[in-house]
Amino acid sequence: MAKGRPSDRFLPPDPRVTEPYRFTPQLALRVGMLGAVALAVFAVLFLRLWALQVLSGDKYLNAAQENQVRTVRIEAPRGTILDRNGNVLVSNVPGTAVRIWKSDLPSEGRYAMFKRLSKVLRVPLPRLTRALEDSKDDPLSPITIKTAVHEDQVMYLTERVAEFPGVQIVGTYLRDYEHRALAAQILGYVGEISPQELAARKRDGYRGGDKLGKSGVERAFDVYLRGTPGAAQVRVDSVGRPQSEYETKEYPTYGSSVRLTIDVGLQQAAEQALAFGIRTARDHESYNANGGAIVALDPRDGAILALASNPTYKPSVYVGRADPKKLEPLVDDKVAKERNYPGINRALAGQYPPGSVFKPVTALAAISDGLLSPYQSIQCTPTAYYGEDRFQFNNWNPYTNQPMTLPTALAQSCDTYFYEVGNRYYERGEIERAYWTRMQDWARKFGFGRISGLDIGGETAGLVPTPAWRRKTYEGIDRAWNPGDLIQLAIGQKDVTVSPLQMARFYALLANGGKLVTPYLVSAVEQPGNDGSPPITKRTFPPARPEPVDVDAAGLSVIRDGLYAATHDAYGTSSGVFGSFPVPVAGKTGTAEKVVDLPGYGPGHLEDQSWWCGWGPFDVSTYGDRGPIVVCAVIENGGHGGTAAAPAALKVFERWFGVKAGIQGLVASD
């Protein structure tokens, strides 16, 4: 517009005169353009409005309606765990839990809120933030930050809902352990599902925030125990404040009860017996005795009647107001070591050299392989020499020097007798290599070196050493298979390790005439009956049929006699303990040297592991109303088998058969 000079046809322009303002065509064009822009803008806005509200209105209406409905899981009460007679081991008590819905947390001031929350609930702030961090991949599941919340804390939080957006207080069920520490390692504990566990189980209907059995029966039978969660819906505003009552859409189903083969009374007896065994060991100058395990099972079908492990813990430390101090022995490696690992179920996972309790394995193998005749006399000397360099092997008893048949050798636990048997395997193997592994093959058939498939898991396989294993494990000269390997294996020393459960399984085989049982702990899953009506069995777990092992029957019978002699003959290693017991019990002591790492001792420190395994009644009949039972006991660093493990095992027999042993005699034991 102001570009060209206005027409000055008549006079030259006078700079003192301001031209009047005119609305020029150029400006009109520009205003027109602005008008076009305005129309375009409004057209866009109208079209978009139309598209959103009229064309896709229903879609957004749905989205808006779903926005405010939150579906929450209603926790199902977890099933109870019962002993074989229906005594309750674990049940539930109602409790309160505080959860966080991450999607509802405020975007600002989160940290300040967490700080307050951690103060109110007395949950350390780092733990709180870690819990959130851990589940950052799953923003839609609530995170339980504390269970068993105190009434005052609940009051405080409910009165200040608005100050804690995303924090929810819900009713929950807490595990209640009627017998406190009893059977802790068998029962296991329950915790919130971890992201890793969730990833593995999402298909089975687990969701974030669910509870999950973390060990023992709670873990192995979680599918039955957990029940089916229900669903409720609630209308909430954008900060998660409920705007309506919870409306139940689906009711939760109670978890089923799990019935164990455990006998509460016997379990108590076994745990007390373990403690007694440890005390006894200390009284007999085995001051480092600090743990052990007892397994009691039915030799006919493998039903486990008691399974004790010491040291132990109270599973309730995992419930609710978890005290980090009390959890330390279970979760902190250093503290766990100081306390000798209370979390480990030693009966299944403990690995001990078996010592003399292994001798029946050697004998049964050698007879079945034709390397030993049961009534052949072998001189039981204080020492023996084997190998090219005439290496010396000692008997535990340096004062004996007499010919022995197998029963006597077992009864008195003569080491040199079994060294000879081991050496026969070695020498035969030099001609025919298979004999270097024959004894081990039998051991495997008897259940050593592999897990039994116990229903709650948690077993370790142990080790039965073979030339192949030695080659694989060692370097250089140590790879060679030497006479000592088989000679030591014959008395259950050197590399062989077994768990108490494996040993109990083998003694069940000796007791029942050569059949290998599969131990089991859970007999049935039941639905609790209403108002006192009997429970409905939903599923039973019948014992696996005992597997016959093709051992030499006559040899087995001789070995059984030997084990009976061991508890009843004048020179039997545990006659002093079992000789006067009214129920005929047969069994074997063991004193196994094991390198242990104890504070105050250098590396390579050896301690005697005290063993006793046996069964009663001898003929596997019933005694009164009680069936036969195999008991296997280990006292860690407990010294001689006869001094610690055998008296502990006796306590279990006494409780099971309800009779007391007479006066204890002198114990001469390896």
Added chain:
Amino acid sequence: MLDVSSRSAPSQGIDVLAFVRRLDWLLVGAVAALVAYGLWAVAGITRYDVEGDGSYYVIRQAIAVGLGAVALLVALAVDPDRYRRAQRVIFGSTIVLMVLVFLLAQETRGSKRWIDIGPFQFQPSEFGKLLFVLALAGFLADRARRLDAGVVLQAVGLALIPILLVFKQPDLGTSLVYSAALAACLFVAGARWTHLLALAATAVTVIVSVVWLLPNVGVEVLEPYQKERLTGFANPDRDPGGTTYNVTQSITAVGSGGLDGRGVAGATQTRLDYLPEHATDFVFASLAEQRGFFGAALLLGLYLLVVWRGLRIITVARDAYGAIVAGGIVLAFLFQIFVNVGMTMGIAPVTGIPLPFVTVGGSSMVANLAAIGVLLSIHARGNLGRRRD
């Protein structure tokens, strides 16, 4: 021709009547309707915001309308040419206001925009929009006849002072409104196309650098949240729980309104606070949810009416100054409407720009009504006899 001067005082009574007749009654009506409709809408939108006092916000808003009406009348009485002559004072006080914000304002959610005066909060940048246009238009009008590159550059340089001050508050949205007003003033003042194109090219370069180039070499001009908002509208589904949460909820609110709305009680997005800032930045989404397409379209229609009347005032302005002021005011207005409404529907970046006459906020209401007063004043003193030259 003696009575042509607007400063002739003798016959005031008759002049007032003539003045009233010279008002743009259509604009007056449109603005009155907008304000009334806005109050009604706010009453519904904020019904559940203050527990126990459903009319808390609407009463405060009504008081602001009262103050705004006074400001409108005052602006109407003042000859716009006075602003032109006082342009230096106006410009200076605009800058002073902006600086005061930095010195006095309390930080609210990371930015300093408000000054507390007694019980009221005063947002200078809202008044600054009007003052900025009045001062800048004066600078340009005085040089309208030789609008060469130097003048354009000077104008841009002057304008950048308040623009950058507002940007540093930080109030990105308002600084963009200022920029739109600057562009409009240059456009109406008659800046050459080549200059305008050069400026546009510069603006594009600056935006590209700020959003993309500079961050890539390690210089961050925008706060991360600002960048996220500016670019987030392009793909709102990327992170519905996070940065684009507001936009997702806003689109849901708008869409759920349907043809005739969900009503005040049924509009859950607003009532249950899913829609954040529903009384201020996202007020349009709330309105659309509660009143539906009919209600939202009515509002847009009223805005269109105001914009049309405003553009028409450029054509009847008595002088270049009036035309430039009108252009600046109307374009700033149009820009705010587009960005705010577009933002709630996911077609414009998220910036905290109020929706004129509806957003709850006293400063914005008073400043906007004052701006309408200026427009009406320009109209009343314009060349009504010689329309369509």
